[in-house]
Amino acid sequence: MADMAISVEGAHKTYGGKKAKDVKKALDGLDLRVVRGTVHGVLGPNGAGKTTLVRVLATLLRPDSGRVEVAGYDVVTEARAVRFRIGLLGQHAALDEELGGRQNLEMFARLHHLGARHARVRADELLERFDLGDTGRKPVRAYSGGMRRRLDLAASLVTDPEILFLDEPTTGLDPRGRAEVWSAVRSLVGGGTTVLLTTQYLEEADQLAGRISVVDRGRVIADGTPDELKSRTGGDRIDVVLRDAGQLGAAVALLPVPESGVSVDVDRRLLSAPVTDRMTALSGVVRALEEAGIDAEDVALRRPTLDEVFLHLTGAGEVAA
Amino acid sequence: MSAYVLTDSWTMTRRELAHWARQPVQVVVSLVFPVMLLLMFGYLIGGGRAVEGAYVDYLVPGMLALTMAFGLEGTMLAVTQDLNKGVIDRFRSMPMADEAVLVGRSAADMLQSAIGLVVLIGVGLALGWRPQGGGGGFLGAVGLLLLFRFAMLWVGIQLALVAGRPEMVQAVQILVWPVGFLSNALATPAAMPGWLGAVVQWNPMSQTATAVRELFGGPGGEPGHVWAAVVWPLVLLAVFFPLAVRRFRGLGR
Numbered sequence: 257m258a259d260m261a262i263s264v265e266g267a268h269k270t271y272g273g274k275k276a277k278d279v280k281k282a283l284d285g286l287d288l289r290v291v292r293g294t295v296h297g298v299l300g301p302n303g304a305g306k307t308t309l310v311r312v313l314a315t316l317l318r319p320d321s322g323r324v325e326v327a328g329y330d331v332v333t334e335a336r337a338v339r340f341r342i343g344l345l346g347q348h349a350a351l352d353e354e355l356g357g358r359q360n361l362e363m364f365a366r367l368h369h370l371g372a373r374h375a376r377v378r379a380d381e382l383l384e385r386f387d388l389g390d391t392g393r394k395p396v397r398a399y400s401g402g403m404r405r406r407l408d409l410a411a412s413l414v415t416d417p418e419i420l421f422l423d424e425p426t427t428g429l430d431p432r433g434r435a436e437v438w439s440a441v442r443s444l445v446g447g448g449t450t451v452l453l454t455t456q457y458l459e460e461a462d463q464l465a466g467r468i469s470v471v472d473r474g475r476v477i478a479d480g481t482p483d484e485l486k487s488r489t490g491g492d493r494i495d496v497v498l499r500d501a502g503q504l505g506a507a508v509a510l511l512p513v514p515e516s517g518v519s520v521d522v523d524r525r526l527l528s529a530p531v532t533d534r535m536t537a538l539s540g541v542v543r544a545l546e547e548a549g550i551d552a553e554d555v556a557l558r559r560p561t562l563d564e565v566f567l568h569l570t571g572a573g574e575v576a577a
Numbered sequence: 578m579s580a581y582v583l584t585d586s587w588t589m590t591r592r593e594l595a596h597w598a599r600q601p602v603q604v605v606v607s608l609v610f611p612v613m614l615l616l617m618f619g620y621l622i623g624g625g626r627a628v629e630g631a632y633v634d635y636l637v638p639g640m641l642a643l644t645m646a647f648g649l650e651g652t653m654l655a656v657t658q659d660l661n662k663g664v665i666d667r668f669r670s671m672p673m674a675d676e677a678v679l680v681g682r683s684a685a686d687m688l689q690s691a692i693g694l695v696v697l698i699g700v701g702l703a704l705g706w707r708p709q710g711g712g713g714g715f716l717g718a719v720g721l722l723l724l725f726r727f728a729m730l731w732v733g734i735q736l737a738l739v740a741g742r743p744e745m746v747q748a749v750q751i752l753v754w755p756v757g758f759l760s761n762a763l764a765t766p767a768a769m770p771g772w773l774g775a776v777v778q779w780n781p782m783s784q785t786a787t788a789v790r791e792l793f794g795g796p797g798g799e800p801g802h803v804w805a806a807v808v809w810p811l812v813l814l815a816v817f818f819p820l821a822v823r824r825f826r827g828l829g830r
Contacts, residue, residue, distance in 0.1 A: 314670045317829040339672040350667035354596050366588045367673040369581060395599065411667065 260325075261419050261450035262290035262313060267322035269308050269474075282308035283319065284474030290452055290467075295445055297465030298454040299566065305474040306454035307347060310423040313452065314344045327418050343412030343420045347427060349404045350411065353397040357388050357407050360396060361414065368415045382410040386440065402433030409440055420444065422453045426460060438463060458563050470569050478569050485565050493560050494537055496527045499551040510544040519564075531557070582674040589681020590688075597685075607651060608693055611644040612700050618763060619704055634795040637701035638718070639762035642786040644697060645690065645726035646757050650750050652686050652733035657743045660828075669828065676822050683730050690726045694719060709794030718792035721806045725785040728810035728817070735821040738828075762786050765797060781809040 269283040282305045290296040300306050311317040313326055315335040324330070329337040344350065351360050358379050365375035383389045386406040396404060405425065412420060422441065426434040441464055444451060455461050461468050462482045470478040470485070478485060498507060501522055508518050511529050518529045531537035534557050545552050560568075597604050619636055659665055659678070668678055708715055736749055759773075760782040766774035777783055788806035791798030 344670045346666050348663040350663040352664045354599055367671050
């Protein structure tokens, strides 16, 4: 598979514990393919196996079994070849906190075997590109969260990697820091870099990734473009906002779908339900509300959010398990 | 084995030196602590024994050896702290020589120990200690002390890799003290009960201390211990160096 930047087949990774109850299956037969030059989102809740996946791909952790290839090289037997081609932005800053930004970047450049002068030039470029030029000698531990993430990202780009792993790159950042990281990631796309991005934020995957793999309990439970995932899980939805929250119960019974599929938000006086035929559903709901004498403030058709997609997919996973 | 072991190790050594430059107080404290011990034993306890002049000649070489042994703690603490920092992930995901992280640490620690020796020897001389072994003996003694420190260093790295967490270092720190004092660093085994004297004699640190006393030409030196002071650390190195490198490479297995 020459056009695959990442190819994972049946990866298993179990964490320690001699007793059966201590054993945790972090990866449980995970399959994944990422096409070169794309941004691929790996979406899942805490404990789904996202970080384990990234650590396996970045040669930090050996899979127990399965075949894992990055840039065409095996992460176990050809780890060094993989390391020449990847950049890693982990969940926690992988920086020397005691040193300054420039010192960090020069050190990493030297460890990528750039010469002294080349390393200095590269550090300058990256500091400027990530707007860190005026941090002087300040140690990294005195940086703000956003600055630290930007420096961390700069450090993972020291040698323009073919493949960049971003493990929950915006977790713990304020909205401004998040926007900074997003724009930095967008600027990488188009340069030919393949990006694998894990996130718990559905919005983030939707914003940045061309394809998304939804991961739960160490497996991929769904895979596709954001639009495909949305239409695969129930398609369009109808939202109804009532004037009086007290009538929500009565309105639920009127909707042309099983009650189990309806979500209710009492604070916003909102009902939301999946529909198959848009126009039939819209006119049917409006007529039923009128006949029952229930006042609606708003009735609207919309595409599902990724949150709903995710709840749908993991909920289905629970039933199967 | 990568072609870049030396350059990468040098980069990692410079990282430690950059840490020193940023935290000079820590460096000074680590140099002052052995001096404080020397003064305490020399004046408080040695004074009590009323044999100050001769005791200083016995004590200073012993304190030099003890300081080298205690260096294990510093190494262990630094390695466990490093292992628990995020930056180790970046090092391990880069195409650098695996062992450079450890070799860089050992080079920096050896440099610090050499400086520590210079300071401690200077204070010893100021206290009235006079080595009699000549220049060759002096250099030989310093060489044995550094060799011993180098062995302790790799024992410390291996212990740190096994322990994994900084909290575990405390347990080892508590153990280092009795091991350090169950030696002839401060008192002669002749003055101890027979069984204790035997334990003390076999302590590798005692071998180094006795050999160093011999080479410095002071009291407590016995001929024939230099070979043991060479062999013991080499044996420790032969065991712990490969163990530590293998353990570091196997992280994440």
